[in-house]
Amino acid sequence: MTTDSHALVPAEHNPIAGLAHDARGGISNPVLGMLLFITSEVMFFGGLFAAYFSVRANAPQWPPEEFRETLQILPLVGPATILLILSSFTCQFAVWSIRRDDRTAFLRNMTVTVALGVTFLLMQATDYVTLGSEGLTLSSGTFGTTYYTLTGFHGAHVFGGVIMLSVVLYRGMAGQFSSRHHDAVEGASLYWHFVDVVWILLFSLLYLLPGR
Amino acid sequence: MHPLRHPRNAALVGILFVVIGVVFWAVPAFGGWHVDYAGTTMLIFLGAAMALMAYVLVAGSSKE
Amino acid sequence: MATTALTPAASAYRSGLYAWLTTTDHKKIGIMYLINSFVFFFIAGLMVLAVRAELAQPGLQFVNDSTYNELFSMHATLMIFVFIIPVLAGFANYIVPLQVGAPDMAFPRINALSFWMLPLAGVLLLLGFVTGGAAAAGWTSYPPLSEDRPLAAIGSGQDLWIVGLVLIGTSSILGAINFLVTIFKMRAPGMTLFRMPILVWTVLVTSVLVLMATPVITSALIMLFIDRNYGGAFFDPRVGGDPILYQNVFWFYSHPAVYVMVLPAMGMISEILPVFSRKPLFGYKAFVFATAGIGALGFSVWAHHMFTTGAVYLPFFSLMTFLIAVPTGVKMFNWIFTMWRGQLTLATPLLFALGFLSMFLIGGINGAFSASVPVDFALHDTYWVVAHLHYVLFGGSVFGVMAGFYFYFPKMTGRMLNETVGKLQFVLMFIGFNLTFFPMHELGLAGMPRRIADYASAAGWNDLNLLATIGGFTIAASMIPFLWNVFVSLRSGAVAGDDPWEANTLEWATSSPPPPYNFDHLPEIRSERPLFDLRHGRTAGH
Numbered sequence: 001m002t003t004d005s006h007a008l009v010p011a012e013h014n015p016i017a018g019l020a021h022d023a024r025g026g027i028s029n030p031v032l033g034m035l036l037f038i039t040s041e042v043m044f045f046g047g048l049f050a051a052y053f054s055v056r057a058n059a060p061q062w063p064p065e066e067f068r069e070t071l072q073i074l075p076l077v078g079p080a081t082i083l084l085i086l087s088s089f090t091c092q093f094a095v096w097s098i099r100r101d102d103r104t105a106f107l108r109n110m111t112v113t114v115a116l117g118v119t120f121l122l123m124q125a126t127d128y129v130t131l132g133s134e135g136l137t138l139s140s141g142t143f144g145t146t147y148y149t150l151t152g153f154h155g156a157h158v159f160g161g162v163i164m165l166s167v168v169l170y171r172g173m174a175g176q177f178s179s180r181h182h183d184a185v186e187g188a189s190l191y192w193h194f195v196d197v198v199w200i201l202l203f204s205l206l207y208l209l210p211g212r
Numbered sequence: 213m214h215p216l217r218h219p220r221n222a223a224l225v226g227i228l229f230v231v232i233g234v235v236f237w238a239v240p241a242f243g244g245w246h247v248d249y250a251g252t253t254m255l256i257f258l259g260a261a262m263a264l265m266a267y268v269l270v271a272g273s274s275k276e
Numbered sequence: 277m278a279t280t281a282l283t284p285a286a287s288a289y290r291s292g293l294y295a296w297l298t299t300t301d302h303k304k305i306g307i308m309y310l311i312n313s314f315v316f317f318f319i320a321g322l323m324v325l326a327v328r329a330e331l332a333q334p335g336l337q338f339v340n341d342s343t344y345n346e347l348f349s350m351h352a353t354l355m356i357f358v359f360i361i362p363v364l365a366g367f368a369n370y371i372v373p374l375q376v377g378a379p380d381m382a383f384p385r386i387n388a389l390s391f392w393m394l395p396l397a398g399v400l401l402l403l404g405f406v407t408g409g410a411a412a413a414g415w416t417s418y419p420p421l422s423e424d425r426p427l428a429a430i431g432s433g434q435d436l437w438i439v440g441l442v443l444i445g446t447s448s449i450l451g452a453i454n455f456l457v458t459i460f461k462m463r464a465p466g467m468t469l470f471r472m473p474i475l476v477w478t479v480l481v482t483s484v485l486v487l488m489a490t491p492v493i494t495s496a497l498i499m500l501f502i503d504r505n506y507g508g509a510f511f512d513p514r515v516g517g518d519p520i521l522y523q524n525v526f527w528f529y530s531h532p533a534v535y536v537m538v539l540p541a542m543g544m545i546s547e548i549l550p551v552f553s554r555k556p557l558f559g560y561k562a563f564v565f566a567t568a569g570i571g572a573l574g575f576s577v578w579a580h581h582m583f584t585t586g587a588v589y590l591p592f593f594s595l596m597t598f599l600i601a602v603p604t605g606v607k608m609f610n611w612i613f614t615m616w617r618g619q620l621t622l623a624t625p626l627l628f629a630l631g632f633l634s635m636f637l638i639g640g641i642n643g644a645f646s647a648s649v650p651v652d653f654a655l656h657d658t659y660w661v662v663a664h665l666h667y668v669l670f671g672g673s674v675f676g677v678m679a680g681f682y683f684y685f686p687k688m689t690g691r692m693l694n695e696t697v698g699k700l701q702f703v704l705m706f707i708g709f710n711l712t713f714f715p716m717h718e719l720g721l722a723g724m725p726r727r728i729a730d731y732a733s734a735a736g737w738n739d740l741n742l743l744a745t746i747g748g749f750t751i752a753a754s755m756i757p758f759l760w761n762v763f764v765s766l767r768s769g770a771v772a773g774d775d776p777w778e779a780n781t782l783e784w785a786t787s788s789p790p791p792p793y794n795f796d797h798l799p800e801i802r803s804e805r806p807l808f809d810l811r812h813g814r815t816a817g818h
Contacts, residue, residue, distance in 0.1 A: 043257060046253060047499075050257075054518065055517065057249045139508065141515050145510060
């Protein structure tokens with residue numbers, strides 16, 4: 001389905017007005033499809049969060065005594081969070097660039113986004129190794145299981161997002177996107193923002209919420 | 213625009229579930245009996261997801 | 277009656293194997309969904325014939341305990357996940373683009389992907405039987421039993437079960453996205469939301485349920501997998517986990533799932549009744565709102581499957597469960613008033629539709645009993661529940677599927693099914709079904725538990741069990757005329773033409789089978805019955 005994205009039409013007071021619209025005035029099919037997929041992913045994380053809150057409420061102490069000091073924001077997780085948030089910004093800059101037909105800026109911003117995403121994953125992996133050496137594993141009771149499951153599935157989604165953005169970057173370098181045709185960019189960026197929002201929620205819950 | 217066409221109104225069905233989720237937490241929490249955190253979480257997430265879904269479906273539909 | 281200039285007819289289906297394997301045409305994909313689903317219907321049916329053969333008399337005659345557990349667990353798993361949900365998705369896949377006047381689904385390649393995940397998943401599920409033991413902890417797979425390695429995982433059947441179900445869930449979710457985008461973005465000009473056929477509305481609500489609920493069971497299954505294979509602590513009380521948590525997350529999906537399993541069937545019934553009563557559907561708007569109401573309420577009742585755990589806020593869930601009877605009742609009345617004072621043609625689709633109405637009504641009534649907490653305390657995990665679930669899922673959904681099959685076979689193949697043979701199938705199936713499942717009400721009230729391979733002769737359950745087994749084999753017998761009908765009619769059934777039933781909706785405004793692009797031209801759409809309007813030269817406002 002071809003889309004006809006009027007990048008220069010002033011945005012109405014409507015959050016989705018900027019998204020690619022097709023000839024009959026709705027948002028384009030692939031973008032709508034991605035938004036719906038994102039809602040299903042919200043529910044997937046909902047199930048995992050439900051388990052987390054339930055398990056946490058049932059525990060006599062949270063974090064358990066042996067893991068009181070294990071989760072640390074520095075030196076890895078805090079900076080990784082900042083980088084991921086930054087990557088959402090660069091991703092959105094990339095979207096705005098291609099809507100303006102500025103392919104150079106689009107490619108530059110998208111490259112930075114992918115690089116930041118990869119860096120996040122590497123920092124996460126390093127953190128896992130550190131935590132493992134401190135005795136926190138998937139089988140470390142409810143605390144370890146929930147921590148690794150939640151962050152692990154988030155990481156898997158980041159990985160998927162990096163793949164998606166890399167494909168978009170590759171297609172962009174091959175000249176396949178313009179201000180009129182760039183559904184894949186819009187879709188991939190929406191997914192990336194979602195992944196970022198989930199991390200902000202996760203980070204707040206796991207690192208910032210006071211224990212019991 | 214007909215009220216049923218307004219995306220914000222479509223999102224109400226999701227907001228309703230968020231409200232149900234909050235009530236689901238509040239009644240046992242203040243009533244003093246066992247709180248079902250899993251159920252509460254799932255209901256609230258459902259509300260958020262449904263609100264987003266309903267909004268994009270209505271807002272993103274062709275103008276007919 | 278609209279005819280199209282190009283009539284590909286049967287030659288469309290003489291296309292080679294390669295064309296079928298690589299197709300992205302929603303019509304071919306829909307047919308493949310149906311074929312795959314019925315294959316697993318027969319496999320799961322054979323499994324339960326073994327179960328019923330075992331239960332006919334006290335004593336273990338044919339299988340041992342663990343094989344019995346595998347049989348009933350896999351029977352239910354296959355029926356739910358590889359038969360009823362996909363067969364309805366298959367009908368929806370075929371019919372929805374035609375009914376909204378679209379050339380295909382929104383994402384044809386993802387449509388093909390959704391289908392092909394299913395035979396793969398089915399094979400994975402069955403593979404357990406040859407790797408040392410299929411899943412045997414019930415289709416619900418509650419921990420601790422499903423996590424108990426020596427017992428519930430003699431082989432890796434339980435893990436294969438988890439992977440198979442995650443695949444099927446993904447297939448469903450992708451399908452739901454496809455249906456929603458198709459319905460909201462690809463309707464023909466003039467077809468406002470309130471001019472869509474009811475089947476499209478039911479597929480819409482079903483897709484919302486699938487989209488929102490299925491990911492939750494995916495999370496439950498993944499947590500189960502982690503517990504089983506990586507020493508996880510979600511559901512294992514020995515390390516701080518909670519088995520009831522699994523039930524909570526599991527049923528948050530599995531309750532809306534039952535509406536996924538019945539709403540599209542109700543949609544097809546709502547197409548069939550007006551055609552065979554020569555009257556419009558009574559109360560179209562009420563029907564739409566009732567369907568939406570069932571979808572919404574369906575998310576608030578999940579813990580009624582857990583009343584006996586002691587971990588549930590009983591009044592809330594009991595009240596919500598009773599409430600669901602209201603929109604369902606609205607639909608019942610709408611269907612009945614559609615037929616009231618209509619000119620009924622008692623063709624096979626209508627017979628199955630009547631079977632649906634009466635059997636689903638019984639299932640709704642015995643469900644209402646279970647909604648009462650004290651009643652459920654006595655009847656939970658007894659044969660009463662087996663009776664209830666089969667009255668709604670077989671008496672309801674399967675009869676609905678059969679009605680839809682007889683109704684849409686001419687459109688899909690260009691041939692009519694034999695009416696006499698169809699009626700024979702209906703009679704055998706209806707009698708067999710009631711013989712099998714009605715006694716189970718009494719068995720449940722008499723205290724017979726579910727999921728037992730054997731029972732004491734002194735319990736007094738012998739006669740009813742034998743009766744149920746006879747009924748079960750009668751249902752099996754009804755499959756013979758069904759298969760005969762399908763294969764013979766495919767070869768030499770009467771040619772169907774575009775609109776053999778004088779129906780109302782757009783799919784009948786093109787050839788049987790339709791050309792790849794569906795329509796040469798579309799009639800003007802001014803109501804939910806565009807073909808009816810065209811035929812009667814009406815400019816029906818709405």
